Amino acid sequence: MILLVLLASILILVVTVYQYDLQTTDYNIQRFERKEAIAKEIIELELANKTSYAVSTENLPKIFQNRIYEISSINKLNITIYNLEGRLLKTSFGNAFEKIDKTPLTDFIVSDLAQNSNHRVFNNKEIAGTSYQTSYSYINDPKFKRIGILELQFTQDNSEIEHELKEFIYRLSLVYLLMFLLAISFAYFLSSYITRSIKTISDKMQQTRLNERNEKIILNKASSEIEVLVDAYNHMIDQLEESAVRLAKSEREQAWREMAKQVAHEIKNPLTPMRLTVQSFERKFDPKDENVKEKLAEYSETLIQQIDVMSSIASAFSDFAKMPTQKREKIEVIGVVKLALDIFNEDSIKYYPQEKELFANLDKTQLIRIVTNLVKNASQAIDKQENPLIEVKVYSEGNAVKITISDNGKGISEDVKELIFEPKFTTKSSGMGLGLGIIKNIIEAYDGTISFTSKVGIGTVFTVILPKT
Numbered sequence: 001m002i003l004l005v006l007l008a009s010i011l012i013l014v015v016t017v018y019q020y021d022l023q024t025t026d027y028n029i030q031r032f033e034r035k036e037a038i039a040k041e042i043i044e045l046e047l048a049n050k051t052s053y054a055v056s057t058e059n060l061p062k063i064f065q066n067r068i069y070e071i072s073s074i075n076k077l078n079i080t081i082y083n084l085e086g087r088l089l090k091t092s093f094g095n096a097f098e099k100i101d102k103t104p105l106t107d108f109i110v111s112d113l114a115q116n117s118n119h120r121v122f123n124n125k126e127i128a129g130t131s132y133q134t135s136y137s138y139i140n141d142p143k144f145k146r147i148g149i150l151e152l153q154f155t156q157d158n159s160e161i162e163h164e165l166k167e168f169i170y171r172l173s174l175v176y177l178l179m180f181l182l183a184i185s186f187a188y189f190l191s192s193y194i195t196r197s198i199k200t201i202s203d204k205m206q207q208t209r210l211n212e213r214n215e216k217i218i219l220n221k222a223s224s225e226i227e228v229l230v231d232a233y234n235h236m237i238d239q240l241e242e243s244a245v246r247l248a249k250s251e252r253e254q255a256w257r258e259m260a261k262q263v264a265h266e267i268k269n270p271l272t273p274m275r276l277t278v279q280s281f282e283r284k285f286d287p288k289d290e291n292v293k294e295k296l297a298e299y300s301e302t303l304i305q306q307i308d309v310m311s312s313i314a315s316a317f318s319d320f321a322k323m324p325t326q327k328r329e330k331i332e333v334i335g336v337v338k339l340a341l342d343i344f345n346e347d348s349i350k351y352y353p354q355e356k357e358l359f360a361n362l363d364k365t366q367l368i369r370i371v372t373n374l375v376k377n378a379s380q381a382i383d384k385q386e387n388p389l390i391e392v393k394v395y396s397e398g399n400a401v402k403i404t405i406s407d408n409g410k411g412i413s414e415d416v417k418e419l420i421f422e423p424k425f426t427t428k429s430s431g432m433g434l435g436l437g438i439i440k441n442i443i444e445a446y447d448g449t450i451s452f453t454s455k456v457g458i459g460t461v462f463t464v465i466l467p468k469t
Helices: 002-050 067-075 107-115 159-207 224-284 292-316 333-341 364-381 414-419 435-445
Strands: 078-082 088-091 120-127 130-140 146-157 329-332 349-353 359-362 390-397 400-407 449-455 459-467
Touching: 002 067, 002 120, 002 130, 002 146, 002 159, 067 078, 107 120, 107 130, 159 224, 224 292, 224 364, 224 435, 292 364, 329 333, 329 364, 333 349, 333 359, 333 364, 333 390, 359 364, 359 459, 364 390, 364 400, 364 435, 364 459, 435 449
Parallel strands: 349 390
Antiparallel strands: 078 088, 078 146, 120 130, 130 146, 329 359, 390 400, 400 459, 449 459
16 A cells, blocks of 8 residues: 555656656647737738839848847847848847858758748747757738748746646655555554454464364454454364364374284284294103203293283273383393293304393383393394304493394395384384383383494394383
8 A cells, every 4th residue: 555655756756857848849849929910910010011122032121121120029039030042131139230150941941941831930949058949931911912931939937837837746745655655554553453363373374283173263353354264274173173083083093003013913922932932841851850840840830920920911901091001120130031031942042141140120021021021032133144143232321221132144224224123014024023112112111222233144143121110
C-alpha cells in the first residue's frame, strides 16, 4: 500500500510537469498565432490603402520604412521582410538609422515555403527558458501576387510560468507527504491487526506435537482469509490426532513384535548349552565311574543354571520394560566365566584367566549370558577353519573387569561393521546374530562398554569392559 501511494505520487508529479509544459507550449503558440494574424492584417491594409508607392518587391523597404517599427511595437513581434529569393529588405531589429547584419533566409526555408500547401512555415524552439516562435509566409500585393517573404518572430519568457509550476509542485508535495504519512500509519495498524491473528496461529503451530493432544485455534475477530487458514489448521489437527492414534497402535504392535523376537532369541540362548550338556552327558556318562555323583551334580548344576535363565526370561515377559532384569550381587568373575565355558566341548576354546580371583558387583546370570553368546558367535565364525582357535581372557583393569574373546575366523568386512550391533542385523559369514544387540543393551545397563576389532581373513576380537561396582 505504501509503495502504491509512493508510485502514485511520482506518476502524478511527472504527469503534472508534462501537462504544464504542454499547456505552456500550446498557449505560446496560440498567442503567437493571434499576434501573427493581426500583424498580417495590418500589413495587407498598409499595402492596399495607405501607401503612395507602387506595390512591388523593390518598394517594400520604402513602404515599411517607419511603419514596420510601429507594427512591431504594437504586436510585440520582431518583423523582417525578405525578397522572394530570401535576401533581407527590411527588419524591425535595431532602428531606422542602424545597419543590421542579418543573414538571408536559407534555401531550405525558401523551398519549404514554396512547396507548403498553405504557404506557411512555422518553427518553435526554447532556449534557456525562453520560447521562440517564428513563422514565414508570403507578402501579396492587392492582386494576390507574391512580392516578398514575411518573417514574424515572437519571444516569450516562461520564467513566471515555471515559477508557478514550482509553487504548485511544492504544494502538491506537501499534500502527498501527508498522504504518505497517513498511508504508513494505516498500513501499520492494518498489519498489526493481521499479524496479531497470524502470531496466534504461529504460536499454536510451534506448540503442535505429534504425541500430544493439540488445541484448536479459536479467533473471535479475524478476516475471511485468516478464518480460512484457521479452519485449515483445525482440520489438520483433527487429522493429526487420527494419525497419532494409528501411529501409536502401529508402534505398540511393532514393539510387541520386537519383544517376541527378543524373547524367542533369549530362550534359544540357554537351550543351546542345555542341548550340548545333555549330549555330553549321554556320551560320557558311565555308571561305574567313581566320580559319577560329582559329574552328575555338575551336569545338573549347568542345566539348572540355564533353566533359571529361561525362568527369568519368562518372568520378565510380563513386564517388557524390565526385560532383561538387571541386578547386582558380589560374584567371583573368574569362576563364573569358567562355568559359562564348561558347556562348550570344543577343544578350540582356550581360557586364560590373568588372575586367580576377581570379584565384581554383577548379575551372574547376565554375565554367563554375555560370555555364552559371544563364544557361540565366535564358534560360528571359525567354522570350517583348518586350525580353529577361540581365546577367552579375563583380567582386572583399574576399577573395571575386562573380558576379551578372540577368534581366527573369517573376520568382519568394513561395509557391515557399523551394523554388527543392530538388533535386526545378521550374517552367517561372521557368525553374528540378533543376540549382539541384546548383549550390548545388557552391558550398557551396567554402564559398561563392548567393542570389537576385526580384519578379514585374520579374525575378530570382542572386548567387554564392566565396572566392578
